Amino acid sequence: MTYGLFGKLTAQPGRRDELVEILTGAAAALEADPGCLHYVVATSAEPDDIWVWEAWTDKAAHDASLEPPEVREVITRAMPLIAGMSGSTEVDIVGGKGLPA
């Protein structure tokens, strides 16, 4: 089943832009990962909040994407900028617009 995940990150005060840059960089790297269908980085009205929407061919593809050393390095760089993580919701994608046929 196509796997979806979305969650909210709260950046350390005043450091959202740096975290957004790291995450959009991660999204760019995922262009080469056929298992990743969507990796969308967004901000909300809350000044430190970042939302990420992800869609993957399946959960295994998502989990495997976290293993490479270069991804671990990105996570290590991002962690000090993160004040909190909340609302991570896993979903089974049924279908819709914007997904590969």
Next chain:
Amino acid sequence: MTYGLFGKLTAQPGRRDELVEILTGAAAALEADPGCLHYVVATSAEPDDIWVWEAWTDKAAHDASLEPPEVREVITRAMPLIAGMSGSTEVDIVGGKGLPA
């Protein structure tokens, strides 16, 4: 700014599949709407919950999409199947994978 929206619908007990079908039908209709980038229908582990992730060129495109009579008709059909709506979050999409360049 590219507009994102996600929210949770809770179907009347046992009627999730019917509601999912209406929503995926709505997504199919949106294939013809250039303002709609993503309209993804998903279910979570909660038996009656449906999550929808939407991405639009901007909020105006989203708002305009709710006006046509045929969409109003779909909403009218869906309403009796909905027990609750919660967690609707509006976001400004910064970028990422799966969006048109």
